[in-house]
Amino acid sequence: MKLAPISLQFHATFVIFCLFACLPAQAQQPSAILSGTVTSQSGTGIANAMVTVKNIATGRSTAATTNSTGFFSATNLAAGTYEISASADGFTSDTTRVTLAAGETQHLKFSLVPALSLSGLGFTPSQTQGNAQEQARLNKRSHMLQMHQRLGLITLVPLVATVVSGGFAGGRSTSSTDRDLHAALGSTTAGLYFATAYYAIFAPKIPGTKTEGAIKWHKALAWVHGPGMILTPILGAMAFDQKSKGEKVHGIAQAHGEVAIVTAAAYGAAILTVSINPQTKHHLASIFEFHHSNCSNAALGDEAFLGE
């Protein structure tokens, strides 16, 4: 039982001896120095860049800041491997590793590249910044054109019905019921048509937009069905009046049927131009060309079109 205090005393003496024996040995090891520069790629020193020196073994970090010429130094470093990072505002950070021997001095040179940014790619702020007003204009335009599209398709139904009923209303022996039905359908068509047109005409225009593609044909056909839709009801009213009086349709009212057919055809074509895929149109055209050339015993080299 008396052995324990002796053992404790011995251990304490040993630890104190070690502490005194080891401390001078560590103090004698010369410290390493790490210095360097942080510059931009042009070689200009970057002031106030942050340099972090991290001892890999201990995990301890020390930080240094560059002076006005981009110079930094970290002293009193123990021998070992270090991870050194340099960072500065507007530049991409850079990291490297060095192994320092006792008493060694190493000089590092960080050449930081500008951080990747949109301005660095040459885009101007006006190109990269959002514009709420322009977005609102686009939203309104799309909303109105969607209404134009829906109403346009709805208009197609009374339009077809009007054309069909015209066959019964325009004959030699027609009843007033047929004419009334035709007139009612025609009026509905005209009403829906002008509502459809309103949404297209008054949709906001986007400055700097050049009309291209199928929409070009869609707009061009409006110059046919637009006047047609004005003229057809006028001629129809004249024909209706003449028929109601028991007269034979005469004068310019005779053109009512033909004008209506051209107008309806142009309207249908206008819908098709924005509905059919241009590639489908090419495909159909190529099939037609293929059959045409096949029938006329021409060269069959157009088969390549079919693989489109």
Next chain:
Amino acid sequence: MNRKIALIALLLAFPPIARADSQWLLDKCTLTYHVDHPLHHVEGVSSSARGKGVCQAGQCQFLIAVPVKSFNSDDSNRDLHMLQITRGAMYPMVVVRTEVPESELNSSTIHANLQVQFAGQTADYKDVPFQLSRTGKDVHLTGSIPAKCSDFKIDPPKLLTMPIKNDIPVVVDATWSPSD
């Protein structure tokens, strides 16, 4: 004074460890989005992309940006509608960022992790394969980004009440040149 002379001597004795950097510039680039609709297959092409790459410590960071309004599908009406549904006036740029090991620039295929900012949203695409080929110092890159409307909270637009497919892959054909 002697300590200063010793320090200068030491600095001269140990030559600076220069950090090796390289930069890349996007020389030519064509980006093509593909949209499928029951009645249409639409392609919109842009050649207005700009990009830069910076390589440091074996890692390369790339940034590519392209204005949304630069995509052309040969139909101005469709392009304006695309601009509207993708909120292109509010968020006028498509920005792609990626980071790849510099060593992979010499291989024939890379699998890149892409971060795409578009329509006010950010989407990440992992391991997107790209084919690489070298012509002199230039690197030619081709591949496809598997983008989807839903990734960017875009309501698929409709034509004749039928919506487009959710997938809107973007085919990339780019040539990078080293920048001095």
